[in-house]
Amino acid sequence: MLACFFVPRFFGGFHLIKTDSTVLRGQVSFQAQDRFDLLVDGETLPATLSGNFRRTLKQQHTQLVVGDWVSGTLQAGSMRITAMQPRTSLLTRSTSSRFRESGGQAIAANLTTVVIVTSANHDFNLERLRRYHAIATVSRAQPAFLITKTDLISDAALAKLNDQLTATFPGTSVYTLGADQEPAVKLAELLQPDACLALIGSSGVGKSTLVGKLTGEALFTKTIRQDDAHGRHATTNRRLFVLRTGTRLIDTPGMRAVGVAAASAGFAAQFAPLEALAANCKFRNCRHVSEPGCAVKAAVQAGTLPEATYQAYLKYQAKAAR
Numbered sequence: 006m007l008a009c010f011f012v013p014r015f016f017g018g019f020h021l022i023k024t025d026s027t028v029l030r031g032q033v034s035f036q037a038q039d040r041f042d043l044l045v046d047g048e049t050l051p052a053t054l055s056g057n058f059r060r061t062l063k064q065q066h067t068q069l070v071v072g073d074w075v076s077g078t079l080q081a082g083s084m085r086i087t088a089m090q091p092r093t094s095l096l097t098r099s100t101s102s103r104f105r106e107s108g109g110q111a112i113a114a115n116l117t118t119v120v121i122v123t124s125a126n127h128d129f130n131l132e133r134l135r136r137y138h139a140i141a142t143v144s145r146a147q148p149a150f151l152i153t154k155t156d157l158i159s160d161a162a163l164a165k166l167n168d169q170l171t172a173t174f175p176g177t178s179v180y181t182l183g184a185d186q187e188p189a190v191k192l193a194e195l196l197q198p199d200a201c202l203a204l205i206g207s208s209g210v211g212k213s214t215l216v217g218k219l220t221g222e223a224l225f226t227k228t229i230r231q232d233d234a235h236g237r238h239a240t241t242n243r244r245l246f247v248l249r250t251g252t253r254l255i256d257t258p259g260m261r262a263v264g265v266a267a268a269s270a271g272f273a274a275q276f277a278p279l280e281a282l283a284a285n286c287k288f289r290n291c292r293h294v295s296e297p298g299c300a301v302k303a304a305v306q307a308g309t310l311p312e313a314t315y316q317a318y319l320k321y322q323a324k325a326a327r
């Protein structure tokens with residue numbers, strides 16, 4: 006039963022009084038096991054799952070994640086979640102075969118852009134970025150790259166990294182950020198009022214530093230940090246922040262393993278130009294290795310298909326075959 010009461014405030018306008026059994030809608034901003042925080046009308050409320058809803062999630066082999074829009078009722082200052090809205094996007098990773106079968110472990114939902122963060126120094130690894138790009142693509146959100154720590158390399162070296170990314174991932178935007186640069190300015194294009202961004206990338210690339218800079222003036226800031234095995238501080242829980250611009254921003258813990266299987270559709274998109282070429286191969290089941298009349302190898306030799314893309318494709322095919 007919906008029970009909302011509007012009472013006039015001192016200077017006009019109305020104030021929503023939430024009472025028990027009021028049905029409210031909110032977005033999950035924090036999750037730790039069975040405990041959640043919901044953003045409801047700009048307020049953070051603790052929340053738990055109703056028994057029925059918990060069973061529904063289990064049947065669907067899914068879990069509630071940061072970014073999910075849910076509805077539920079208020080009970081003694083705490084929300085009891087009873088339903089989830091359909092997701093517009095879902096970022097997942099596969100950490101084990103058990104998760105792969107159910108489409109990968111969920112990371113965050115309803116994102117508009119997945120920002121793949123890599124530092125400009127030794128962390129930069131095209132092979133790993135391919136995996137991140139693939140999981141971003143299958144999430145149904147827009148992928149984007151952010152190269153951090155550009156203060157550590159020369160302008161020429163940065164231009165090279167930039168070129169490598171644009172050549173490998175045509176159509177995917179690349180942003181750059183150095184220690185002395187203002188993220189609000191450098192990333193202005195991403196920080197749209199209706200955007201919901203997730204930062205993904207390896208541990209130590211500077212995601213938390215960036216979140217700290219952007220949320221310096223944020224409405225909600227509460228990062229849970231704890232010492233990891235190496236005694237270094239690391240992000241251990243993902244949390245959704247609402248920035249002054251209205252942009253929603255989700256930090257995710259550094260990912261050690263990004264699975265391949267859950268993201269095969271994303272890889273297919275990456276290798277679409279290569280697969281278009283393959284239509285011209287002499288043999289329909291051409292593996293593009295040593296077959297005669299291979300249009301893919303011909304393109305590599307002619308320089309119209311980057312050798313690196315071809316090599317990555319072979320590696321991906323080998324993994325997928327396993």
Ligand SMILES: Nc1nc2c(ncn2[C@@H]2O[C@H](COP(=O)(O)OP(=O)(O)OP(=O)(O)O)[C@@H](O)[C@H]2O)c(=O)[nH]1
Binds near residue numbers: 184209
């Ligand atoms: N030189 C330089 N160092 C930076 C920059 N941004 C972050 N760092 C440093 O990089 C280290 C790791 O930064 P974090 O923000 O903790 O990295 P993270 O990606 O959040 O790592 P996890 O929390 O483990 O996922 C810290 O020592 C930062 O001070 C930058 O722009 N330039």
Ligand SMILES: [Zn+2]
Binds near residue numbers: 287291298
């Ligand atoms: Zn071929």
